[in-house]
Amino acid sequence: MSQTLRTAPTGAGYSAPPSSAIARIVTGFIAGALAFLVFHQGAVYLADLLGLLSIPAYSVTPAAVTGVPQLVSTAFWAGVWGIVFAFVQTGFPRGAAYWLWSFLFGAIFPSLIAFTLVPWLKDLPLLADGNITRLVAGTLLNGIWGFGAALIYRALIRR
Numbered sequence: 001m002s003q004t005l006r007t008a009p010t011g012a013g014y015s016a017p018p019s020s021a022i023a024r025i026v027t028g029f030i031a032g033a034l035a036f037l038v039f040h041q042g043a044v045y046l047a048d049l050l051g052l053l054s055i056p057a058y059s060v061t062p063a064a065v066t067g068v069p070q071l072v073s074t075a076f077w078a079g080v081w082g083i084v085f086a087f088v089q090t091g092f093p094r095g096a097a098y099w100l101w102s103f104l105f106g107a108i109f110p111s112l113i114a115f116t117l118v119p120w121l122k123d124l125p126l127l128a129d130g131n132i133t134r135l136v137a138g139t140l141l142n143g144i145w146g147f148g149a150a151l152i153y154r155a156l157i158r159r
Contacts, residue, residue, distance in 0.1 A: 028079075028153065029079035030152070031149050033076070035078065035145050035146075035149035035151075039148025039149075040078070052137075053137055059071055081109070084109070085102075089101075089102065098150070104146070107142050107146060114142070
């Protein structure tokens, strides 16, 4: 009885996903959390240094609901989004478009939840209360997170 090993195509913008769902979940969570700590918060820090934003990077202020440092809370949720990313990124186009779609994934989906569902659950104004600067900055920062999550995820699955 002969068995044929089937492999996924590889090349620019594509890496085969981890073979098991558990491996994909763990890898996605790690990639998402690290992308928040390195890419998202790194961009916040740089924007603050350049005077573009006045948001503290790496905030350890206790989160309102849980009391854990905001950095830990947001890194956890970024990890959850990393799991989602790990499963949907296999449908992204290959090549340079993969990186654009990764940025767009981060810019659109986490931002949509952050500006609608989260404030609604906390009885806060939706869509950053119409503050265009917050909407644009948050969307761009989340896009940077998506790009970073893609870089880290791909680096992890190549190991």
